[in-house]
Amino acid sequence: MINILWVDDEIDLLKPHIIFLEQKGYQVTKCQSGTEALEIIDDTNFDIVFLDENMPGLTGLETLNEIKERRANLPVVMITKSEEEYIMEEAIGNKIADYLIKPVNPHQILLSLKKNLDHSRLVSEKTTSNYQQEFRKIAMDLSMVNTYEEWVDLYQKLIYWELQLEGIEDVGMTDILESQKTEANMQFGKFIEKNYEDWFQPKTDAPVMSHTLFKDKIVPELSDKQPTLLVVIDNLRYDQWKAFEPFVNNYYKKTSELAFYSILPTATQYARNAIFSGLMPADMESLFPQYWKNDTDEGGKNMHEGDFLREQLKRLGLGHLKHEYHKITNLKAGKKLVENFRSLKDNDLSVIVYNFVDMLSHSKTEMEVVKELASNDKAYRSLTVSWFKNSPLLEMIQLSQQLGFKLILTTDHGTINVKSPTKVIGDRDTSLNLRYKTGRSLTYQDKDVLAVKNPKSIHLPALTMSSSFIFAKGDMFLAYPNNFNHYVSYYRNTYQHGGVSLEEMIIPFVVMNPK
Template identity: 85%
Template sequence: MNTIKILWVDDEIDLLKPHILFLEKKNYKVTTCKSGTEAIDVLDDENFDIVFLDENMPGLTGLETLNEIKEKKDNLPVVMITKSEEEYIMEEAIGNKIADYLIKPVNPNQILLSLKKNLDHSRLVSEKTTSNYQQEFRKIAMDLSMVNSYEEWVALYQKLIYWEIQLEDIEDVGMFEILESQKNEANIQFGKFIEKNYADWFEPNTDSPIMSHTLFKEKIVPEISKEQPTLLIVIDNLRYDQWKVFEPIINNYYKKEKEDAFFSILPTATQYARNAIFSGLMPSDMEKLFPQYWKNDTDEGGKNLHEADFLDTQMKRLSLTHLNYEYHKITNLKAGKKLADNFKSVKNNDLTVVVYNFVDMLSHSKTEMEVVKELASNDKAYRSLALSWFKNSPLLEMIQQAQQMGFKLILTTDHGTINVKNPSKVIGDRDTSLNLRYKTGRSLTYEDKDVLVTKNPKELHLPSITMSSSYIFAKSDLFFAYPNNYNHYVSYYRNSYQHGGVSLEEMIIPFVVFNPK
């Protein structure tokens, strides 16, 4: 192991001989200086892992020395040591990004603790995280064998996401692989649970979760009022884990009041799930009641062109027409900037709805563009890419402005997405839908074990394209592939992000309510 090199700067360094001997016995190499000027010269010639810096020195003061060190070596950790507890000194030092702050007299163990905290911090956190997950692993495995309600599935999925985000920053690849296998097992069991229970959720007087078509009435309407304007943001294709990494950014402006998960309807695809949110209806009802707005998979033209119209019909049905509301759909940077620049124009609305279409575009471009394939090669990278977009997006500008204007904020999505790894062969006629995670059409041939199938679409409140249409939904991380040109097709789509099927990632999605700080 490399010896850790410490630079200790103090005009009374001779009095610190016992501390230095203590550290040298622990195999630290300590170089000493009696002034800030001397320290700056030494730093020009030699590299150190950490600096202990006395604040109160003649000549160049500790704070002045700190500024010079940071100009030369911004990432070098500096621990300030001072006799004074004056607030302005602490604020100055902290503002200059000190690594730690110790008040004299210091004892050797304080020094050792500061070293551990700053130099061994990542290793210690890594070991602690690994050991905590090892304990939790057994509990998750037990929960997996017993989970039997939608509430328990939500709790289990949230726990898996928590550990995925905790483990992503540590170096233990083995732990990550164990978690991946738990997620895969969870998705297999979840597929069985949905197969057994999903159709029953539409029966009257059944204990069913909030779903796409009930979300607006049950969750959003109770939050809207004349007293406070509400900004409802629907980020297309936002997974629960992506929301969790967005959360700290939003927390700078808003405080979270409620966080719930709800279930996307099947297929977990935008034309079904998002239209269901805005219409408050299942797809078969949309087709029957509003044929002018609904398009089936095989119909020509855009499938999501009438969300604002569907919202109008729902507002009327729920007797909410006394509210001022507006609907905006953002599908490119130019439209996002335009709305952010003119955001003050929505200040008199009771409800402003913004559908933001970036994460969905990211998942599609990952399939089509080599550079994005590389940037979003796995879930960790996909989260990171989505976070980078969010931090620099017009959407965040809108959230900041909404906070200043006193808006309540609601953040949600229509469905999630899953990284597909394994192909499942399917055969259909020329009218079969094209989606990789679900298919609808006549005379479909498929692997029974790989799919949730409904021969009677009305049972799942889905439209039938023909009298003999059925639907199949891919489970776990599978994607549908046709036998012709099979190998090319499989290598092109493997490890891409798709939606439409049955998985925790696609179906269990966030609904969060905030109030401005």
């Protein structure tokens, strides 16, 4: 039974309300002052308190403060005759559960109770019911989806329901959604296999991709009248963006959002260099051999993004734009940029590459503690949100809002939790990535990968005349037969990228203006 404490110096006038609640099965304890209420609260566990604001002796606000000190999680509904703004602000600042203006009727009270005490159950039941209806529609869409736009719509729908179901107690619904995501990735792999190569043909309808993103979507936003901050968060999935978007919305309002496609491989050295150069990897290799490194080359593969950006701006006739490029790879570098952030206001374009999410996903394969913290997509999102709320990046976004920057937020590729090993054999020069391989004489399971015999057909460098690429589909990861079981147990349920999946390829691009 729900136990209510109702505090009002005119409690006798509320008898009809109390009888109404008791008939609904609630138990109501009455008292007439704040002092009396505090004595009762010390001795009795209540589920909720209705508190009159205007009482002799201890006022409602004073009583509220005392209640919150003693029982921080006890919901308190403030009831007042006054509509003065400062009273509302005081009450809300003290985390009241609800705020009602007298005269209240019994149904308002009942609604407040439902909202505060039955909220989780009601939301859970409604969400489950809505998803059950939507499940059939998604299943039907899956059998018919046939364009890159339709795949974006379907993936965004799956993310929406994943986030909705995250807060409910029905694990069965989450399992059903997971099976739909698995089916969707299987169909998506077939779609990419059939269409990806055609996207590079002249006059073909193709999505915005890594190498066209800057020219098609970023350049139109640049202006010498307003500085622009471009933030590229490495390895950011669409669901992770949606999870921390509300914190960015405190400072910025969204003017546009689109999902674009990462090129293959969905790996940093390919996809992020493509964004900054505006070129596919094969063109980077031929035009800028001094900047491009292949998988088997020694040294860092993303050391020249700033150079690629400068060259692309010149090629687009924007060499006159004042710009800066910064890469943040650790907390110390992030804090240092925060300290010097105001100097960026004189630039037309400031670019920040933030490597945290990439480090997190890779560290998951190395650190058991992170493996525990990010054991599934829900936990991975939660960990990302926790980082973002406490990161120098959020401080930079706050400062950019104060300085009037336009904010563009995007990523280079996403990542997927790999669960299913598939055997591959290659020579000693084969690349090491778990989601793609490039090399000679690769042996693999045909159904598990997208195989490209001629890398030039998708504008990738060929290491030798006989080199090919393979990309793992769905949640597969590529494992060598040698020491297979140890390798599989080490990498299963870790976050990897480089292959073909909705999570890796369909990624966010958001333009925002300061509030």
